[in-house]
Structure formats: C-alpha cells, structure tokens
Amino acid sequence: MTQKTPAELRADAEAALRGPGQRRIELLAQLEAVDAELRPLVREARRMEVPIRRVTELTAVAPNTVRAWSRD
Numbered sequence: 544m545t546q547k548t549p550a551e552l553r554a555d556a557e558a559a560l561r562g563p564g565q566r567r568i569e570l571l572a573q574l575e576a577v578d579a580e581l582r583p584l585v586r587e588a589r590r591m592e593v594p595i596r597r598v599t600e601l602t603a604v605a606p607n608t609v610r611a612w613s614r615d
Contacts, residue, residue, distance in 0.1 A: 582612050589613040 598609050
C-alpha cells in the first residue's frame with residue numbers, strides 16, 4: 544500500500560471542491576438575477592405600505608435588505 548504525497552492529497556482536496564464549488568457559483572449567479580427582479584417589486588410593495596414583516600415572509604429577504612432596497 545502506498546501513501547499519497549502532500550501534493551496528491553492537495554489535488555484530491557481541490558478535486559472534491561470543484562463540483563460543489565461550481566454549483567454554488569451558479570446558484571449565487573441565479574440569486575443575483577432573482578434579487579434584481581425582486582428589488583423594484585419590494586420597493587413598490589413598501590410604497591404600497593406592505594409591512595416589512597410580510598415582505599420578508601413572502602421573499603425570505605432580510606428586513607435590513609428590505610429597508611435598504613426601499614430607500615434605493
């Protein structure tokens with residue numbers, strides 16, 4: 544039985560990261576697109592006096608983010 548070298552162990556660790564890392568990158572890009580779509584809708588909902596709590600329930604957007612988007 545041969546032991547792996549440190550370089551081989553590092554290569555294995557990097558290989559293990561590739562799949563999940565790529566999926567995360569893709570999901571973050573999708574999230575940015577959804578946020579861009581939601582931002583004006585959140586702003587309008589707040590303008591129509593939809594409570595922040597209700598906006599957060601419907602969107603899973605954090606209350607501080609709702610406030611910030613409402614000011615933009």
